[in-house]
Amino acid sequence: MAGAGEDWLSEALGVVGGDFSLWVPGVDYLAGWREAREAADRLNRALLGVDFEPSEVRCVASTDEDGRGLVRLAGSPGAVDRLAGLLESAASTGGGSA
Template identity: 65%
Template sequence: MGGSGEGWLSDGLDDTASAAYGLWVRGVDYMAGWRVARESADRLNRALLGAGFEPSEVRAVASTDAEGRGVVRVACWPDAVERLAGLLEALPPRDGGAR
C-alpha cells in the first residue's frame, strides 16, 4: 500500500469546505471547528494505533464543514475497513444500540 497514493491519508486542515461549496465564507471561524475536530481525530488515531493499525492503513483526519463545524473523516484502505468493521462488530451490544 505504499507509494504516491498515500497522500490522501495526510492529516491537517484541508479544503473540504471550499471544494464542496466553492468558497470559504468570510467571517466563519473554521480554525475553531478544526481544532475541536483535531483533538477528536488525535484521540481516534491513538486508539487505532493501540488496536494495531498503522497510520498508512487508516487515519482520522480533522476538517470542517461549510459552517465551520469540526468534522472528523476516517480515511482508510478497504482491507483496513474490513479489519476495523470486524473489531467493531465483535464489541458487546450497548443498551439502546442500533444492533
C-alpha cells in the same frame, strides 16, 4: 482551485483535490478544525492501540462549510473492513457504549 501556495491549507483542512468553496467571512473555521483535530487524534491513538498503522487507516480533521468540525476516516479497504469487524464485535458483546 487552490494555488500551489495554498496546498498546506488544503491538506490541513481536509480539502480533497485542492478545491475550495468560498469561505464565509466571520465563520471561525479554525475553531471547528481544532475540535475535530482533538477528536481525530484521540481516535488515531485508539487505532494505534489495536495495532492499526497510520498507513492503513487514519482520521483527519476537517470542517464543513459552516465551520463545524468534521473527522474523516481514510484507509485501505482491508483495514477499514478489519475495523468494521472490531466494531461489530464490540457492539455484539455490549462493549459499544461510549
